[in-house]
Amino acid sequence: MFSLGGIANSFTSSSLYYCDGNPYLMPVFHLVSLSTEFTYSVLSKINIGTSPRTRFDHYVLGYKKANKASTEEKFAIVTGANSGIGFETTKALALAGFHVIMACRNKESTEEAISKLELETGLKTFEFMQLDLSSFKSIDAFVDQYKKTHDKLHLLVNNAGVMMCPYSKTEDGIEMQFGTNHLGHFKLTNGLLDLIKDSERARIVVLSSMANYIGTFDKSLILEESKYNKMVNYGISKLCNIMFANELSRRLEGTGVTVNSLHPGAVNTNLARHLTGNDLKATEFLKSIVFISPTAGALTSIKVSLDPELEGVTGKYFSHEEEATPLGEALDEQKCKDLWEFSEELIKKHST
Numbered sequence: 001m002f003s004l005g006g007i008a009n010s011f012t013s014s015s016l017y018y019c020d021g022n023p024y025l026m027p028v029f030h031l032v033s034l035s036t037e038f039t040y041s042v043l044s045k046i047n048i049g050t051s052p053r054t055r056f057d058h059y060v061l062g063y064k065k066a067n068k069a070s071t072e073e074k075f076a077i078v079t080g081a082n083s084g085i086g087f088e089t090t091k092a093l094a095l096a097g098f099h100v101i102m103a104c105r106n107k108e109s110t111e112e113a114i115s116k117l118e119l120e121t122g123l124k125t126f127e128f129m130q131l132d133l134s135s136f137k138s139i140d141a142f143v144d145q146y147k148k149t150h151d152k153l154h155l156l157v158n159n160a161g162v163m164m165c166p167y168s169k170t171e172d173g174i175e176m177q178f179g180t181n182h183l184g185h186f187k188l189t190n191g192l193l194d195l196i197k198d199s200e201r202a203r204i205v206v207l208s209s210m211a212n213y214i215g216t217f218d219k220s221l222i223l224e225e226s227k228y229n230k231m232v233n234y235g236i237s238k239l240c241n242i243m244f245a246n247e248l249s250r251r252l253e254g255t256g257v258t259v260n261s262l263h264p265g266a267v268n269t270n271l272a273r274h275l276t277g278n279d280l281k282a283t284e285f286l287k288s289i290v291f292i293s294p295t296a297g298a299l300t301s302i303k304v305s306l307d308p309e310l311e312g313v314t315g316k317y318f319s320h321e322e323e324a325t326p327l328g329e330a331l332d333e334q335k336c337k338d339l340w341e342f343s344e345e346l347i348k349k350h351s352t
């Protein structure tokens with residue numbers, strides 16, 4: 001059956017096929033992919049077919065049905081779970097039966113989120129654990145603490161993100177968007193990998209963005225402050241999210257662990273907090289009329305985390321709840337390996 005998301009993805013991937021790598025045609029592709037995204041968002045709001053809430057329930061119930069024979073308690077970590085897409089994802093995972101560790105940097109706002117989640121679900125299966133992805137020390141402390149208190153991890157959702165902030169550096173001296181969105185999650189995932197491998201049919205889900213199409217894996221753009229462009233560097237970090245997921249999926253072949261990445265849609269959340277001036281005005285305007293709700297925006301994360309039909313599916317990129325095509329660089333195995341080595345070197349060099 002054709003879905004709106006499937007049609008939007010086919011449209012984007014066929015235009016990407018003709019434009020990818022051609023500097024003259026890529027601007028045309030960006031125009032096409034943005035128009036497709038916004039058309040999808042507006043049409044999906046009309047609720048042709050099933051509503052976001054119905055699909056949310058469908059994924060939760062589908063998971064519960066497929067796992068009803070299992071008696072083992074399941075553990076999930078969601079980074080950035082206190083806000084936006086992470087909050088809605090956390091709700092779905094708890095309703096599906098997971099004990100959810102909300103890996104967030106702000107205790108107060110996470111406790112508020114937990115009260116809201118408990119009220120909305122009637123469940124008490126939410127746990128706050130402090131994590132600042134822009135600090136190696138915080139990531140190491142999180143991993144140590146998690147391993148002391150839990151011996152399994154069935155699902156890791158690398159959701160937290162920062163977008164288009166003015167140039168700044170992480171605590172360890174790395175450009176903030178790459179450092180938080182990619183490198184922080186790279187270090188976190190690798191730190192937890194032994195537990196993940198020990199947990200039955202575990203999944204790793206990595207939030208990327210359609211902004212991957214404006215990225216390129218160019219080390220100088222990551223390392224040199226004078227080359228910083230807040231939009232391009234956001235795109236680089238989101239391209240690296242997919243490259244990391246793809247390389248990790250290859251490294252985990254045969255372990256039973258799956259790794260997939262996704263674009264959640266253009267979603268009305270707090271992500272635009274760093275925008276100012278005309279960027280902010282344009283985003284506020286689009287948010288009110290075009291962007292989809294956090295519930296709708298969490299559906300791709302929820303599907304990739306829970307759908308029994310995706311059992312064993314790994315190294316794929318999803319958008320609009322369907323498989324999609326990322327930028328060609330994300331599919332270049334050598335470049336993905338280079339990113340892996342570059343990430344390891346950066347961590348080594350910047351660790352005290």
Ligand SMILES: NC(=O)c1ccc[n+]([C@@H]2O[C@H](COP(=O)([O-])OP(=O)(O)OC[C@H]3O[C@@H](n4cnc5c(N)ncnc54)[C@H](OP(=O)(O)O)[C@@H]3O)[C@@H](O)[C@H]2O)c1
Nearest residue numbers: 080083084085132133134159160161209266267269270271
């Ligand atoms: N919204 C969209 O249209 C859209 C489109 C494409 C992709 N995405 C991706 O979707 C993901 C979720 O974003 P969202 O839209 O739900 O935005 P959001 O509401 O702003 O949520 C982002 C979350 O990331 C957390 N975070 C930021 N920096 C962090 C750090 N250093 N350590 C730990 N947590 C940190 C934030 O924590 P605080 O609350 O403490 O700041 C917040 O919980 C992001 O990866 C984003 O790139 C979103």
